[in-house]
Amino acid sequence: MPLSPDAQRVVDNSAARMAKAMHEIPVAELRAALAASAIPVVTPIHQSRDVVVPSAGGGVRVRIYRPSDDPGLPVVQWMHSGGFAVGNLDQNEEYLRKLSIASQAVIVSVDYRLAPEHPCPAALDDCREVWEWITSAPDELRSVDVTRAVLAGESAGGALSFALSHQLRDEGLPLPAAQISLYGTAVMEVTNPEHATALLSPEDCYWFWGMYVPDPADRNSRQASPGLAPDLGGLPPALVVTAEIDPTRDGTEEYARRMQEAGVQVDLRRYEGMMHGFATMTTVLPAAKELFDRIVDYLAEVFTRRR
Template sequence: MPLHPQARDYLAAIGPEEETDFDSITLEDIQRTRAQTDGAAIHRGPLTKLPFVRDEVAEGVPIRIYRADPGDAPLPVVVYFHGGGWVYGSIKRADAAARYLAVHSGGVVVSAGYRLAPEHPFPAAADDAWTVVRDIFARPAFYQSNGGVAVVGESSGGNLAAVAAWQARDAGLRLTHQALVCPVLDAAMGTPSHRAYAKGYVLPAAEIAWFLRQYADGVDPADPRLSPLRLPEAAGLAPATVVTAEYDVLRDEAETYARRLAQAGVPVEHRRYDGALHGFFALPGLFDQGADARSYVAGRLRESW
C-alpha cells in the first residue's frame, strides 16, 4: 500500500532525514535530549483527568498508577512500558497513553519508569520490567488488583513486555494478555523490512543499531532477554495482540513473532496498519490510525479480563 496521506504529510513536514553520525553522540547529548520539552506532546493525546493518579515505587522501580474507576473494587492491572529505544522515554512522556488505557481498558494502569541506557545497560531495563510485573503479583492489594495482569509495550517497550511475558510463564505466573505495538523482537536486524525501510521512514536502521549498541553492546543477539523471537519455546505464553506498521523496519520481526505464537497454540491477533510509520501509536493527534490502534489495543485488553 502507498503511504497513508497523514504519514506522507508528516514526512514532508519533518523534511528529508539528514545523515546522523550516531557514533558522535555523547552521553551529554543524550541527557540533553531527554531533558528537552517534548515538542510532540500536544499530539500524544489528551491528559484526561482521572480520580486516581499516584507515583509509587515497585521494589526500587519508579511507577505511576492510574485508575479511572472512582471506586475501590479490585480491578485487573495493565503494566505499560514506554518506547524510546531503551535510551529515551519516560513515565511523563507516556502519560497520555497511560491515561487513555486507564479510561478505556477497564483496568488499573501501572506505567513503569525502567532504567535507561547507556547509563544502565542490558539487562537493566528487562530486569526492571520483570520486577514491576512480579511486584504486582506479590502485592495485589497494594495495586487494587483482582488478579488479572496484562502487559503492554510500544517499540522497545514492546520488547520489554514480550520478555516479561515469557518470564512470567516460566515463573508460573499467568498473564491475561500481552499487547505488543511495533515491538523490537530480534537484534539481528536482518529482515526484508529492515532493508526496505532502512532510510527515510522515521526510524532508520542505523538508529536501531545505535539503540542496540547503547543498550546491549556485545550481548549475544540470540539471548531471548534481548531478542524474544529467539525464545526456544513459545507454547504457554499469554494470549497476544501484535500491532505493526507497514513502513516500519520492525514490521517483519513482529509479524514473524505473531505467526510463531499462533503455531505454538497461543491465541494471537495481529493487525497491520497499512501505510503507517513507526511511532504512529504514540501520536493519535497526528495519525488517525494511531487513535484507532489505541482503541483496538484497549478493546483487546477489555476482552481479555
C-alpha cells in the first residue's frame, strides 16, 4: 500500500521545505529548521513548568504538564523524537498538553542530551536520571502516584523507552507500569530500505546512528540495540506502534513479537499508509488523531489496572 493521500501531502510539503535530505544538512542547521516548524501552542493547561532534575551530567531539564491539582495523578515520562541528535522541549508542546488533559496524567517531557556532542549513553543516562527522580516522588510532582508511571516516546524517544525498560529490568529497579513506543527502533538496523521518504531514509538512519553511536560495533550493545538481548521476559507491558512506510518497520515488529513470545503483554499496531514521523501530526493526519485516542485509551487501561 502506498502512502495515503494525506500522508503523501505531508511528505511532499516536508521535502519542499527542507530542500535537501536530512543527512545532507549540518546538524545545527537541521535543529534550527525543525525547531522553527514546531506546531504552535494553542491549548491551555492547568500548569506547565520547567524543572532541572539533578544528574551526574550536569542536570536534565524537563517540562512538567499538569492537568489539575488533584493528588494521586498518574505520570507519563515522554522522550521526543529526532534521531538522538535534534529536538527539544518545545517540539511536542501542543501534543503533550492535549495528551495530559485527555489522559488526566502528569507528563514529564525530557530534554535529554543530544548527539554528536553527547553520544550514547548520554541520552539514556538522562532518561534514567529522570525516571529515578519521578519514582522518588519529588516535591515538584506534588503527590503523583508513582506506581502508575509509564515510559513513552516517539522514534528515538521510543527507542529510549525500549532501552530504559531493559536497563531497569536488568538492574532490578522499579519498572514502569507500561512502555509506549511510537516506531522506536529496538535494533539499529534498516530492515525495509524500500520504504524511504523525505521524513526518513536509510541514509538518514545511518547518519543519525553514526552520531549517536560512532563505533558501528557498539550498535550491538544493549544500550543501543536492546532488541538483541536473548531474554525479553519480565519487561513491562508495551504498546508498540509502527508505520507501514518506515525503513525500520520489520525490525521493530519482530521485537514486539519476540516480547510476546517471552510472555510480555504487547499491543502491536501497524498504521497502513502512514510514514515514520506521523504520530504527532494530529492536526493534518486522521490516522494520527486515531492513534492519539488509542494512546489515551491504552493509558486509561494501564492506570486502571494499577489502582
